[in-house]
Amino acid sequence: MTEILAVSELRKSFGALRVADRISFVVRQGEILGIIGPNGAGKTTLFGLLAGNIRADSGRIEFDGADVTHLPAHDRARAGLARTYQIPRPFTHMTVFDNLLVAARFGGDMDEAEAESWVERVIGAMGLRAERNTLAGRLPLLMRKRHELARALATRPKLVLVDEVAAGLTDAEVEQFIALIRGIRDSGITVVWIEHVMKTMLTATDRLIALDAGQLLVSGPPQEVINASEVRRVYLGA
Amino acid sequence: MSEDLYWTLIDIANGLLSGAMLGGYYAIISLGLALVFGVMRLVNLAHGDWLIVAAYIAAVVVQFLGFPPFVSLIVVVPAMFVIGYALQRYLLNRVSVQAMEEKGMSSNFGLMSPILVTFGMSIVIAHALLGIFASDATGIKNALSYSAIRLTQDLSISTLRLIFFGIAGAILVSVHLFLHRSHAGRAIRAASDDPEVASLMGMRTERIYALASAISLAVAGVAGVAVGMSRTFQPFDGPQFLLIAFGVVIVGGLGSIAGSLVGGVLLGITQVLAGTYFGPSAQLVAGYMLILFVLAVRPQGLFSR
Numbered sequence: 001m002t003e004i005l006a007v008s009e010l011r012k013s014f015g016a017l018r019v020a021d022r023i024s025f026v027v028r029q030g031e032i033l034g035i036i037g038p039n040g041a042g043k044t045t046l047f048g049l050l051a052g053n054i055r056a057d058s059g060r061i062e063f064d065g066a067d068v069t070h071l072p073a074h075d076r077a078r079a080g081l082a083r084t085y086q087i088p089r090p091f092t093h094m095t096v097f098d099n100l101l102v103a104a105r106f107g108g109d110m111d112e113a114e115a116e117s118w119v120e121r122v123i124g125a126m127g128l129r130a131e132r133n134t135l136a137g138r139l140p141l142l143m144r145k146r147h148e149l150a151r152a153l154a155t156r157p158k159l160v161l162v163d164e165v166a167a168g169l170t171d172a173e174v175e176q177f178i179a180l181i182r183g184i185r186d187s188g189i190t191v192v193w194i195e196h197v198m199k200t201m202l203t204a205t206d207r208l209i210a211l212d213a214g215q216l217l218v219s220g221p222p223q224e225v226i227n228a229s230e231v232r233r234v235y236l237g238a
Numbered sequence: 239m240s241e242d243l244y245w246t247l248i249d250i251a252n253g254l255l256s257g258a259m260l261g262g263y264y265a266i267i268s269l270g271l272a273l274v275f276g277v278m279r280l281v282n283l284a285h286g287d288w289l290i291v292a293a294y295i296a297a298v299v300v301q302f303l304g305f306p307p308f309v310s311l312i313v314v315v316p317a318m319f320v321i322g323y324a325l326q327r328y329l330l331n332r333v334s335v336q337a338m339e340e341k342g343m344s345s346n347f348g349l350m351s352p353i354l355v356t357f358g359m360s361i362v363i364a365h366a367l368l369g370i371f372a373s374d375a376t377g378i379k380n381a382l383s384y385s386a387i388r389l390t391q392d393l394s395i396s397t398l399r400l401i402f403f404g405i406a407g408a409i410l411v412s413v414h415l416f417l418h419r420s421h422a423g424r425a426i427r428a429a430s431d432d433p434e435v436a437s438l439m440g441m442r443t444e445r446i447y448a449l450a451s452a453i454s455l456a457v458a459g460v461a462g463v464a465v466g467m468s469r470t471f472q473p474f475d476g477p478q479f480l481l482i483a484f485g486v487v488i489v490g491g492l493g494s495i496a497g498s499l500v501g502g503v504l505l506g507i508t509q510v511l512a513g514t515y516f517g518p519s520a521q522l523v524a525g526y527m528l529i530l531f532v533l534a535v536r537p538q539g540l541f542s543r
Contacts, residue, residue, distance in 0.1 A: 051438055055340075077440035091431040094424070102428045105421060107440030112421065155440060 002029045004159050004190050005050070010059035012049055012214075019045040020056070021214040027159065032181065032191045034205035034222065036198065038234055042214040043194045044086065047161045050192075051083040052076045064158055077107040080158035086167065086194075088148035092137025096128055096147055099136050100154040107155030119154055126150040126180070142173055146180075153184065160184065162193040166200050178204045198235075202226060210234075248392050249514055257510035259395055261503030262403030263468065266461045267479050268486035269409060269498045270454035276493025277430040277450040279349070280330065283356040285483055287363040287476030288455055292318050292462025293378075294371060294471075300378045307378045307467050314459040322455030327448040330355065336433055336443065360476060367473035375470035383467050402464050406499055409457055413495055416453075426450050485525060489532045491539025500541060504528065 005027035012020040019042045027033050037043050048054035050061060052073035061069045068076050091099050100122060104115035123132055126146050131139060139147055145165050152160050162181065166174045178200065185191050195201050201208060202222050209219035212234040218225050225231060271285045282288075292314050299310040331337060333355055335348030385397040417423040429436040429446045437443050465471055465479065482505075487493075490501025505525055512524030532539065 053434055053438070073434075073437040074440050074442050077438055083438055085435075089432050089435045091428045091435070093431055094427055098424055099428075102424050102436075102441070103439040106425065107438075109440070151439070 003027065004029045004064055005192075006060075006062040007050070008060045008062075010046075010049060010061065011057045012045065012054060013057060018214045020049060020059075023059070023211075023214070023216050025209055025216060025219055027190060027192055028207075030185065030188065030190055031206040032185050032193060032204060034201040034208045035192065035194045035211060036196075036201055036208060036225070036231070037211035037217075040213075041211040041234075043211055044163055045214075046211070047083055047163055047192075047194065050161060051081060074106070077155055078109055080156070081161070082107065082152035082155050082157035082159070083161040084148045084152050084163055084165075086164040088144040090136030090139070090144060090147055090151070092135065094136060095133050096123065096131050096136055096139070096150075097133060099147065099151050103151045103154035104156070107157075110156070118156065122150050122154050125183070126153070141168060145169070145177070149180065149184075153189070157189060159190045159192065162191060164194055164196055166195055166197045174200055198226060250511075251393055253511035253514050254507055255389075255393070255395055256399070257507030258503050259399035259403050260506030260510060261499065262406040262506075263399060263464055264482055264486050264502030264506055265406040265499040266402060266409065266457065266464050268483040268490075268502060269406075269413070269495065270456075270458040270461070271480075271483040272487050272490070272493055272495060272498045273413070273457070274451055274454045275487065276495070277426055278334065278447055280334070280352050281356070282454070283353060283480065284359040284363060284476070285356075285454075285458060286478065286480030287360045288318070288321070289458045289462045289465060289479050290367065290471055290473065290476045291321075291363060292455075292459040293466040294367060294376065294462075295459075296463045296466050297376050297378050307380055307382075307463060310378070311460065311463055314463055315456050318459030318462075319452045319456040322458075323448045323452035325455070326451030327444065330451065331444045331447060334447070360480075364474050364476060371473060373472055373474075375472055376466075377470040378463070378466040379470075380467070398467060405460065405464075406502070409460065410495060410499055413453070413457075417495075422446075422449060485529045488529050488539060491542030494539065494541040497539055497541030501539070504540075 003026045008024045010020050010023040023046065035043050045054065049056050052071060056069065060067065063076065063079060063081055066079070068079060097119060100119040101115055104110050104119050105112065108115065108118065110118060123129055126149065128143065128146055128150055131143055136147055149162065165177050181191055181193065181204065193205060205222050207220065208222045208225040210217040210225055210231045217230040218228045267289065271282060274280050274282050295317055296307065296310040296314050299305050299313045300307055330352055333351040335345050338348035338351065339345055382398055386394045387397055387400060388394045417427055425441050425446050426449065428439065429441060429443045433443045485505055486498055486501040489504055490497025505528060508528045509521040509525050512520040
């Protein structure tokens with residue numbers, strides 16, 4: 001299997017706080033890779049480093065065969081790297097359709113006609129048809145989360161970084177999201193998924209990596225990672 | 239109808255009409271300030287000085303090319319557009335909130351530093367104008383500046399102000415349509431909502447900001463011509479227009495485009511009516527009292543989102 005993302009020796013500190021300490025891992029084309037770790041482990045920071053919101057102090061990020069370490073966020077988006085936030089951040093004063101449209105036109109580099117038909121497809125696939133013309137700021141939480149994911153998909157990414165969706169949702173809603181994300185993977189998009197809920201990660205991912213205090217603890221098949229002694233120690237203190 | 243009542247009504251009608259027309263003029267002056275604040279949270283303290291720069295460009299065009307004042311817009315507006323773009327792209331973007339955060343500094347620096355930079359710019363512009371044009375009062379008035387349209391025997395409005403009101407309305411509608419219907423306009427709205435996410439969606443926020451700034455100064459260009467046709471101006475006149483713009487923006491709502499016209503009209507009517515009943519010296523005081531009142535009752539402004 002080819003690697004779509006290769007991270008090596010990535011480092012980042014905010015003052016004395018080390019948020020990424022020589023992190024290395026790869027993401028394989030077409031997989032769902034889960035990232036787990038306790039609060040403050042550096043999961044979201046890692047997404048920031050990958051998407052380009054935060055610049056690494058040192059290390060290398062290779063995406064789709066090209067070195068993107070020094071590319072700004074907008075160029076990484078155009079290259080096919082998309083990201084969502086745990087707390088959805090829609091363009092609140094724009095409609096769902098317009099939110100996705102700017103994503104498709106800029107991030108996806110499509111012309112107006114292509115972008116419009118693509119956005120209609122994404123809206124349909126993500127179950128947002130009824131909310132198409134609603135201002136994104138007025139969406140309820142569940143729809144906001146769907147919208148967040150839909151807008152990332154509107155850029156027609158090769159890889160999407162999904163930051164925690166399960167928090168605040170019922171079990172049934174989480175199941176829906178697992179199905180959605182599997183569907184995204186089946187359409188050929190690689191997924192890297194941060195989640196706090198272990199059960200979700202265990203059933204939904206192909207592979208897991210565990211982080212703690214900015215360091216990568218273990219990586220491997222989900223069951224193995226969750227049973228690993230290092231992971232049990234940071235999660236359970238045992 | 240008794241004579242007294244008739245004149246009372248005429249006074250009020252005159253106040254409302256010419257106040258509203260004055261509001262169009264105020265709206266043109268303020269729109270650029272409202273736009274850059276709305277999009278970038280950037281307070282441009284040199285807004286009034288750029289307006290005076292535009293007035294001087296217009297004066298030069300009128301004098302040396304022999305254009306009528308209104309025709310000078312075809313030079314002034316593109317010139318100001320280019321200045322606005324370059325100013326944002328090569329100077330103000332370097333001191334923005336994002337630039338400061340990228341350098342690892344507090345975002346408070348990002349809010350403060352453009353204020354300092356534009357304050358300095360205001361001083362530099364005024365002195366540069368003084369150096370080039372000296373302190374003599376300049377103007378580009380023509381016959382239009384003195385003409386009026388008579389509505390009834392005792393009611394008339396200034397032709398120029400009516401034209402400005404129409405222009406203000408046209409600019410407002412075009413800016414609104416541009417922001418809501420065009421590719422670039424949607425990007426401006428997205429970046430104004432959340433610049434970080436906008437860049438994640440592939441938008442180059444520094445270019446988007448430059449475009450917003452360019453539009454802002456292009457509108458200030460129209461304002462400069464409007465000012466030049468209404469009165470004489472001097473190098474140090476910028477701050478008083480900044481003050482008008484601030485007043486309008488506070489009343490109308492920070493960053494609201496439609497609020498500029500409403501704010502302008504309210505301020506205009508307040509000033510003219512106060513002038514009618516309490517004499518010319520009451521005009522400014524009444525304007526400030528309106529601003530104070532709005533700040534006390536609805537600090538986010540009437541139209542703020």
